[in-house]
Amino acid sequence: MTIEGVTKHERVRRHLEEVIQQGLAPHEKLPTERDLAESLEVNRQTVRRALDELERDGLVYRLQGAGTFVSASRISKAFELTSFSEDMLARNMRPGSLSVDVSTAAAGQTTGYALNLSPQSPVVRIRRVRTADDIPICLEVCSIAADAVPGLEEGIVGDSLYEDLRTRFGISAVRADQEIHAVVLDEEQAAALQTPPFSPAFLVKRTTYDARSRPLEYAESVYRGDRYSYLLSISRP
Structure with a gap:
């Protein structure tokens, strides 16, 4: 837990939601898990958990071997x-x-x-x-x-x-x-x-x-x- 009571993966998720809302276009590719982990100073498992939640909520989608992309509104x-x-x-x-x-x-x-x-x-x-x-x-x-x-x-x-x-x-x-x-x-x-x-x-x-x-x-x-x-x-x- 962080000082504010927010877990690391929740912090990563919120950050990614803000990035998407502030200008990423539908079907634009997100940085790799490794790049996100390095830039946010967390481990890849934390990033993966945040991305799993975003995918479950329909905000991103994954293509095997290609990466993670921003979903269009449904x-x-x-x-x-x-x-x-x-x-x-x-x-x-x-x-x-x-x-x-x-x-x-x-x-x-x-x-x-x-x-x-x-x-x-x-x-x-x-x-x-x-x-x-x-x-x-x-x-x-x-x-x-x-x-x-x-x-x-x-x-x-x-x-x-x-x-x-x-x-x-x-x-x-x-x-x-x-x-x-x-x-x-x-x-x-x-x-x-x-x-x-x-x-x-x-x-x-x-x-x-x-x-x-x-x-x-x-x-x-x-x-x-x-x-x-x-x-x-x-x-x-």
């Missing part, structure tokens, strides 16, 4: 059926898309099963890199039965797919089944999201349904773990 997502555009607008952020690719393809086994279609049935497949204030957040691939959305293969009107489906085709999603998996980004995904390969991410698989419980859309989305989180409200029985 977008928190509650468990409600909302589109990406609605999520961003609710946070006063500007939604957008990069690398939009719309095509027609066979459903395949996974999508066909989700949408109650034959694997050979045609679907409109939409691949987009979703952005918030021009920062890539999510790599999204959505599939919809082609016969339900004639003309959608020519492109989405506006930026919100759900809004386009509602206004052009009278289709509204009212509920969804969703799975969330912890993954790491491969090199192609990382390049699309402009972040280092093997960074942590969320893989979200979602099937949406209409009011009659008919499947409308199957989507697989990969969210950057350093910019996105999920908020779950729970209560005791």
Whole structure:
């Protein structure tokens, strides 16, 4: 303990928090554990413990063999059926898309099963890199039965797919089944999201349904773990 009752690792943590808040940019690399230990006159175990706490709280992230980096602020997502555009607008952020690719393809086994279609049935497949204030957040691939959305293969009107489906085709999603998996980004995904390969991410698989419980859309989305989180409200029985 120090004279003020603050442990050494807490002092190191507070120092690093101040350094980050006073000017380190997201994804900027922190000094090595050895350099921090020497400059702060503590041992490396003390520095490592402080960094462990910062990582647990989402202020920094580590890449094996590369070092420790400043995390960007995260977008928190509650468990409600909302589109990406609605999520961003609710946070006063500007939604957008990069690398939009719309095509027609066979459903395949996974999508066909989700949408109650034959694997050979045609679907409109939409691949987009979703952005918030021009920062890539999510790599999204959505599939919809082609016969339900004639003309959608020519492109989405506006930026919100759900809004386009509602206004052009009278289709509204009212509920969804969703799975969330912890993954790491491969090199192609990382390049699309402009972040280092093997960074942590969320893989979200979602099937949406209409009011009659008919499947409308199957989507697989990969969210950057350093910019996105999920908020779950729970209560005791």
